[in-house]
Amino acid sequence: MRRVVELAAPVALVLATALLGLAVSTALQTYFLDTLVKVAIVVALYVFIGNSGVLSFGHISFVALGVWTAGVLTVPEGQKNAIMPGIAHFLLHTNVGNAWSLVLAAAVGLAFAFAVGLPLMRLSGLAAGIATFGVLEIVNNVLRYDDRIGPGLNAFSSVPETTGIWQAAIGALICVVVAYAYQRSRYGRQLRATREDPAAASAAGISIYRQRLLAFAVSGALAGLAGGLYVHLLPIEIDSLYLDLTFITLAMLVVGGSGSLLGAVVGALAVGGLDSFLSAAENGVDIFGWHLNLPTDTSALTVGALMALVLVYRPGGLTGGHELSLALPRFRKDGDG
């Protein structure tokens, strides 16, 4: 029963967001779709960062590779020369459908995360964080400068816009279910043990390196899938998959509570939802017959201030890093220690 509730809470939040997204105008629905893709990205971050306790600045490179894979393989052949004038011959003439592009985006994310994880997962602490930042830098520079493999800084326009509300919701749900299955598995428990006490975990025979590598690869696959969903939603550029997205998704994880899957989903929905609402309000929105029109840049200022306030009053994030539980809160008896 406990497992059902733990999984049901983030699943219900994703479904509620999707249903709400169906009820609003097309203009506002774009924000819901964007937020659901952010949920997928933050859950991917959680699989590694939340379970291992090791910070990663490199996961947006896996998202970028997902964007690149799905984008290059689904831009119609007739437009590839305009968007990617230097593209290699075999990529120019290779196209796949929506589902395959998402599968391949996840596969590329998985393979790349595993490959870079082989050397990097031997590191710990700040060194691991900075090394993953190096991965972000390398991927970003290769994708932005090498026009033989993609569009460089040109936008992935003409990619079929298949990420509607259900594709976004199903994609986010796949990430949630995989993340939950992983954290409940033997491997997930072992990695969490290494997070709590590396020395004790090692003494118990757990390989920190192997467990981190496994989580890194799984989270890379989920991030790649999220990238595939993203490029099927918007004609985005590689430049938008860099530091801004890295920091805002990390902030979502921390604000929600990096120690739980529920925290990842709550953080993405809270920060993404607030940012989306304020962005929409800067262009005017009607709420229950009341017209709200906020000044330019209200969104950036307000989201930043509220994130800081949340962390001042709840350093563990909105969920405190806990999953939802049906268990009644325990009260101490008088005299208890």
Place this chain on the structure above:
Amino acid sequence: MRRIGLLGVVAAALVVAATAAARTSAGTPIVIGWAHDSTGPMAPFDGPALAAAQIRVAQINAKGGVDGHPLVIKTCDTQGDNAAVSKSCADKLIAEHVNVIFTTCDVDLAAPVVQESINAGLLTIAPCIGTDQMGPKRFGAKGALAFSFGNVAQDEGSAMAQFAWAKGWRKADLATDTVIVYFKNVVQAFAARWKQLGGKIVDQESYQDPAFHGNNVQNAVSRINAHPADVIVTATAGAYQALAPMITGLRTLGNNTPVLNSWAGDGTYWLPKSPKVSNYYFVTYADAFGGDPNPAINALAKKIHAATGGFVTGPAAIDGLATAIREAGGSTNGAALAAKMVKFHDVPTLSGLVSFSPQLHSVYHRQYRVIEIQNNVPKLVAEVVAKVVPKI
């Protein structure tokens, strides 16, 4: 054959019906939805074009509108051309039943708006996208609805080559900013025309702007400085933050070679106070500093405190739209307007004569103004029309 004939008749009837349905009744406003960037890298280009267009709309409405229909502009801020906000803006404007959509001045940043707009069957206009990609080349069959009143980069690069040749310069260093298609195409077109004229290219470098996380402009400066030439050619915008460091870097190295830029390098807003910029040239749509040969442009520039000559593309696009609506018999149907616009040949607008073709949905054979800056002071020094639109 009979079936094809029947289908043709049905299709023609549908187009006529759609055109008639889209024909606005007398006095009904024709609404232009304008998705613009007020805070990001495109703000210095979008803002003046929009402000000048609003004045042009007021002037047209004061004379009775377009065939009796007043023009109305509804705006939506893309907030730095954020892709999600841009797409949402387009959907918001479409939901508000606008008849035409205008978008930002870069084809990559405009893509979210363009795709939503052409998918909704609306004529979609960029005042100043400067490539041949605002049309079917980039957006497929539906791109037939997309046009720009900006220059084709091939035309602009060619005009720059002609000006440089006329100045007596024979050896050129090329510095390509690779962040957007327009910048790359201008330099490619310059190179193509320069070689046709007999010019020599000494060195070719590339760089990316700090505004797009680029950090290599000084590497390009060092290598260019090692290859002396008569002129250094680039296409980049001051707002993108590589132009001022590039020129300051060159001058600090004692390199006073003239720098020739495209319209992107228009304006004085980016000029460093020290050292002051000299030996800097750019081609542009209009002289925003009061010296344009067209008095109407000078009056408008003064009224909106124009920072760059690109402001004329806003009213020029309004002029072009008004012509297309009149020629379509008052229809605002996207396909009907596009069918008229693609046949534009020397249509008069505030920015000069505008022509389009099925291949080029952006303006070519424009009469460019050439501005020279010495000691941070801009001055019109020449006008030039490209004799050839080279293939790149």
